[in-house]
Amino acid sequence: MKPIVVTPGDPAGIGPEIVARAFAEAPEVMRGCFVVGNMAVMRRAAGFLPGLMLPVVELESVGEEPPPRSLPVLTAVDMAEPWIVPGRVDARAGAFAGQCVQWAARAALVGDVSAIVTAPLHKEALHAAGYPYPGHTELLQAEAAAHAGLAIEQMPVRMMLANAQLRTVLVSIHCSLREAIDAVRFEPVWQTVQITRNALTRLLGREPRIALAGLNPHAGEGGLMGREEIEVLEPVVRAAQDQGWAVTGPLAPDTVFMRARKGEFDVVVAMYHDQGLIPVKYLGVDEGVNVTLGLPLVRTSPDHGTAFDIAGRGIASPASLIQAVRMAKTLVSA
Secondary structure, eight states, X not given: OOOEEEEOOOTTSSHHHHHHHHHHHOHHHHTTEEEEEOHHHHHHHHHXXXXXOOOEEEESSTTXXXXXXXXXXXXXXXXXXXXXXXXXXXXXXXXXXXXXXXXHHHHHHTTXXXXXXXXXXXXXXXXXXXXXXXXXXXXXXXXXXHHHTOOGGGSXXXXXXXXXXXXXXXXXXXXOHHHHHXXXXXXXXXXXXXXXXXXXXXXXXXXOOEEEEOSSGGGGTTXXXXXXXXXXXXXXXXXXXXXXXXXXXXXXXXXXXXXXXXXXXXXXXXXSHHHHXXXXXXXXXXXXXXXXXXXXXXXXXXXXXXXXXXXXXXXXXXXXXXXXXXXXXXXHHO
């Protein structure tokens, strides 16, 4: 298997230090991985972790075999000094994080690496650096579309959040709630079901059981609380069932996630960002993994942000990042 590249995320956040801790605390999981970025950033991150006995080694190429129990770094972004102040939004940090993701995406798209695992970036810093994308998902979508010679609209992607108890896929991602409600139309929902079904079939090796969450309270209560279920979601479910897919819904959003957690469904398609993310994160941020579906590459990430409030203190948990690496390896071998 080709190596997995880990991007360190925003250097003002916890990304670099949780990457360093992951290599120190889970060496078997991190075997076959390397960090793309900058030696100064990763040495500083290792310095935040008291008692960390882990040499930071510089790789000359992607295929180079690093020494055992080390933190291998391939320099891709020039930076003479790790000048970023922890916990502060900085356009330079956004630029660094964005460039690392772009390098990783391009390496994955040409087959130099088998997967990408991304530590969290800061959306405000990314925007301050001039990137027009609200997050990793859209940046990777743009890179993949450009590589394929397609318009970005021709490469639809979706976000899946998963832990040991629950998986959820979102119809819309980083947009306002008003825009998300407007996005509950047949084509975006149908596209989400297709992408979800294709990805989960590969992952599980069987037909996945997909639940469609309603948009409105009580899934609209027969139209009394909104007609999106009748006019949009029920036709999507019928179209999926006509294909022989195991799709159920629309179901009341206040109970469907509980039913999935108990094993009735393999995944819930949620209508908007917070509808899907709150249940997963409530079950434990440290265990959640973000997976981008629809890309011609494997990308996973921790299910948390940059945590500026604790950056540089050496106390951030690498658990979600380690889970993201495990998930990436599973997806690569699926």
